[in-house]
Amino acid sequence: MSITASPDVARNARPYLYGGEEAAIASALSAGQYNHGAVTEEFEQALAAFLGVPDVVAVASGTAALHVGLLAAGVGPGHEVVVPSFTFCATVQAILAAGARPRFVEVNPDTGCVEPAEVLGALTPDTRAVMPVLYGGRAIDLSPARPALDEQGITVVEDAAQAFGSWQGERRVGATGVVTCFSFGPIKNLTCGLGGAIVPRTPLEANICRRLRGLGIVESAARRAEVTTYTIDGFGMRVQMSPLNAAVGLVQLVHFAEAETRRRALWRAYAAALDGIDGVSLVDADVDRTVPALCAVRVLDGRRDRVFHALLERGIGVAVHYPPNHTQPAFAAWHRPLPVTEHLGGQIMTLPFHQHLTEAAAEHITGELRAALAAETDR
Structure with missing residues (x-):
């Protein structure tokens, strides 16, 4: 059963307008x-x-x-x-x-x-x-x-x-x-x-x-x-x-200075909230020099798909950026073995990330991720 969540948390990404x-x-x-x-x-x-x-x-x-x-x-x-x-x-x-x-x-x-x-x-x-x-x-x-x-x-x-x-x-x-x-x-x-x-x-x-x-x-x-x-x-x-x-x-x-400040603050809020959670590795954005476009994590131990669907059921708009292209039918002619990318493709998951989100929302999302991981551990 889906758990009610705020519209901002339920979306992985969302445009942000400044009013003009x-x-x-x-x-x-x-x-x-x-x-x-x-x-x-x-x-x-x-x-x-x-x-x-x-x-x-x-x-x-x-x-x-x-x-x-x-x-x-x-x-x-x-x-x-x-x-x-x-x-x-x-x-x-x-x-x-x-x-x-x-x-x-x-x-x-x-x-x-x-x-x-x-x-x-x-x-x-x-x-x-x-x-x-x-x-x-x-x-x-x-x-x-x-x-x-x-x-x-x-x-x-x-x-x-x-x-x-x-x-x-x-x-x-x-x-x-x-x-x-x-x-x-x-x-x-x-x-x-x-x-x-x-x-x-x-x-x-x-x-x-x-x-x-x-x-x-x-x-x-x-x-x-x-x-x-x-x-x-x-x-x-x-x-x-x-x-x-x-x-x-x-x-x-x-207004770009505002975007730069808010996106870095949100990414840092996620990093702080994710610190110490077993089974998840944060993809390093080099945030001191980056204006982050997303917040990506790797869900370890083969649990990504189950955690992904559990979070969707909790009303959290997670996504996958990106499935590897060399495994896509359209690009099969140029396939070559890429085991690291294939492994990463099975782990990667992006958390909701946009300027409508607050740092408190990031903590809430991370709490739901922690709960989903704990439920998987108890299976």
């Missing part, structure tokens, strides 16, 4: 430009200033960001992209959309992230890119592998869908010199409703990204309004970010 988003959307609606416009470009400039980078290219989704980022880096048919199997399927679908194929690698089960040694061990003559996934928002330092990657002409394209605002050393993720792709989906640290962005490495790469997102058209929308023709110089898609979504993102960005 509706007025921003109304203003963008009244401007009458919904495909691409000045608000989108204002959002791009604001993101670049926040990250401390020269340019940012906004697109329709995080998946589109990965797809465009790979294409701009020259990834295509015949190429391999080294990628962890432990990620959302969108990461892999973006590789396939570029015409390339994934080469799945293991992650560190304590962090959910790839390590430089695993990346280097997976390289083949066909490797054109490495796509580290910043699980839970944690930055990944591949600097030990960079000399070998650079020597072989391999580009790092970061899947930083969960990592907006996080730090790598003294710089924000996105400002570390690699192609970085963000998601601004409904439950991300910063939401646009839907949206994404690419941080390019050079002005040329930025121009390529803009053409790819805009059907391959060379001229800007403003320029096309002044001329009788335009130029299409290659492949492109319609994956621009609408000004309606950008308007939401601008409001969110103004």
Whole structure:
């Protein structure tokens, strides 16, 4: 029988709005430009200033960001992209959309992230890119592998869908010199409703990204309004970010310091409450440098599925992020044995994590987890 729980506790994740988003959307609606416009470009400039980078290219989704980022880096048919199997399927679908194929690698089960040694061990003559996934928002330092990657002409394209605002050393993720792709989906640290962005490495790469997102058209929308023709110089898609979504993102960005503070406090509350509970291991988010996107635990001793369902029955919105991709039917052609990832996939569970939750709620959820584990022990 399900136990009544608060709506916030019952949801694994939930969008958080600060109050100015509706007025921003109304203003963008009244401007009458919904495909691409000045608000989108204002959002791009604001993101670049926040990250401390020269340019940012906004697109329709995080998946589109990965797809465009790979294409701009020259990834295509015949190429391999080294990628962890432990990620959302969108990461892999973006590789396939570029015409390339994934080469799945293991992650560190304590962090959910790839390590430089695993990346280097997976390289083949066909490797054109490495796509580290910043699980839970944690930055990944591949600097030990960079000399070998650079020597072989391999580009790092970061899947930083969960990592907006996080730090790598003294710089924000996105400002570390690699192609970085963000998601601004409904439950991300910063939401646009839907949206994404690419941080390019050079002005040329930025121009390529803009053409790819805009059907391959060379001229800007403003320029096309002044001329009788335009130029299409290659492949492109319609994956621009609408000004309606950008308007939401601008409001969110103004309040991002609050998101950073509240998400870290909630993660620390979970860490404190989980301390000392047998049978559970907290996935390390490196919270001092991370704006956490989730709180993940490993349920040990083969009890994950039973504990998962017990918590759902108690009204706690747990989830699994993520089932390993190399075991999925759609990606069977690229399966390779990954015992660490397969073991992690059978243990991983995420606890409710969003800015509506209080620290007291985290303690309550952890108490229910403790009770579910105790019930399993008594079986």
